[in-house]
Amino acid sequence: MELYQMTIHELHEKLLNKEVSAKEITDSVFSRIEEVEDKVKSYLTITKDVALEQAKLADEKIAAGGKVGPLAGIPTAIKDVMCTRGVRTTCGSKILDNFIPVYTSTAVQNLFDEGIVMTGKTNMDEFAMGSSTENSGFFPTRNPWDLERVPGGSSGGSAAAVAADEAVFSLGSDTGGSIRQPAALCGIVGMKPTYGLVSRYGLVAFASSLDQIGPFTKDVTDCAIVLNHLVRHDPMDSTSVKIDRPDYKEILINDLKGVRVGVPKELMAEGIDPKVKKVVEDAIKVLADNGAIVAETSLPNLEYGLSAYYIIAPAEASSNLARFDGVRYGYRAPDPDDLMDMYMRTRTEGFGDEVKRRIMLGTYALSAGYYEAYYGKAQKVRTLIVRDFNKAFEDFDVLVSPTSPTVAFKIGEKVANPLQMYLSDICTIPVNLAGLPGISVPCGTVDGLPVGLQIIGKALGEETILRVAYSFEQNFNWSEKPKLETRD
Secondary structure, X not given: OOHHHOOHHHHHHHHHOOOOOHHHHHHHHHHHHHHHHHHHOOEEEEOHHXXXXXXXXXXXXXXXXXXXXXXXXXXXEEEOOEOEOOXXXXXXXXXXXOOOOOOOOHHHHHHHHOOOEEEEEEOOOHHHOOOOOOOOOOOOOOEOOEOOEOOOOOOHHHHHHHHOOOOOEEEEEOOOOOOHHHHHHHOOEEEEOOOOOOOOOOEOOOOOXXXXXXXXXXXHHHHHHHHHHHOOOOOOOOOOOOOOOOOOOOOOOOOOOOOEEEEEHHHOOOOOOHHHHHHHHHHHHHHHHOOOEEEEXXXXXXXXXXXXXHHHHHHHHHHHHHHOOOOOOOOOOOOOOOHHHHHHHHHHHHOOHXXXXXHHHHHHXXXXXXXXXXXXXXXXXXXXXXXXXXXXXXXXXXXXXXXXOOOOOEOOOOOOOHHHHHHHHOOOHHHHHOXXXXXXXXXXEEOOEEEEEEEEEOOOOHHHHHHHHHHHHHHHOOOOOOOHHHOO
């Protein structure tokens, strides 16, 4: 097994035993990037010089006998929506093509403090708006399982980088499923923590009440390790929660006896590919065979979740993206006639079609005379969805469903139909509306493409969903990998 194929915990053990160095691990990952990146196109910016310097520091610390955490020397990819001081941060948009932040986001800084090696910034749907990474302002990323298919989105670059072994783990952001859905389509683990558990300071906002940073990893153990270092209260983020964080890695036990698992019938109904549904049903049987108590449940207001989301998220995006006007930073249209011409041309030329579509939708929903009719009603629906989840968690410890209603679809298949693309997030969006944690773990394949099992927990219930995910992983024994080497 090559070093780039290994997990965080496997590499950490080798580093502690001085079987390998951080530089050797980093060199291995960059050799992999050189081998497959021109096919996959995970990265917008590759930071090899930064990575080698960070690897050198990790090796020096190990040699000096200093305390070395589990992330020290581990090659990591960062979604290009998180600010990194001195490193280009584009949000997948031409309007920020040459933007160099003067500070680093808290989540990334937490990992820098642990000694990670940053391999680069990954491709994404522009301003995190999309489900396929085809809305990137630069180029689409391809799924390592089939280069003619999408990796999901908006964090498709981060997911594809881990699936293709171009990074040991990565960070993404999840507004309506943008970690879990690409994790499912790329056959890896992806987790959205409880809203507020991971600081959003330095995360360029799409929808502030929905966005959350989380990890992509090769297994659940790695997910728990990364989460241990992401979860810290941050006074720079007013929504950051203050909790006594448990050691998420220590709670991973292979035991589901007595765990109550609910299966919402609304997330197994029409719209889910029958083949995907069958794979997920088989995965649920694995949970039951290992001691879980499984029963069907109902969240009746989930059917309105997609509609509510596509009022709330664009409304918040309309407000958040107003700052990109050509005045303070980013792209500015050349030779404007006057200030208004500069505003209009900058935003027309700098934003892509999907971003413009959502800004217009959100602005309309917030406009005088329509605010209460649309935005106000959507927020009321959100409250009903929260109540449905709260009621379900009176009877169940976790809820499970497919992560995505389909496997990875072909590039270009849904671009011309935005509404069909929006349906890709039908299973994940309600979790964001309710601010709950969710994790996607691989649970099988359909026609050679991976399927994800979504495990949803109550607020701050990360321990429970990690335990269930870990136990499922141990008993399912997922070992399939994309075979990039065999493709032209």
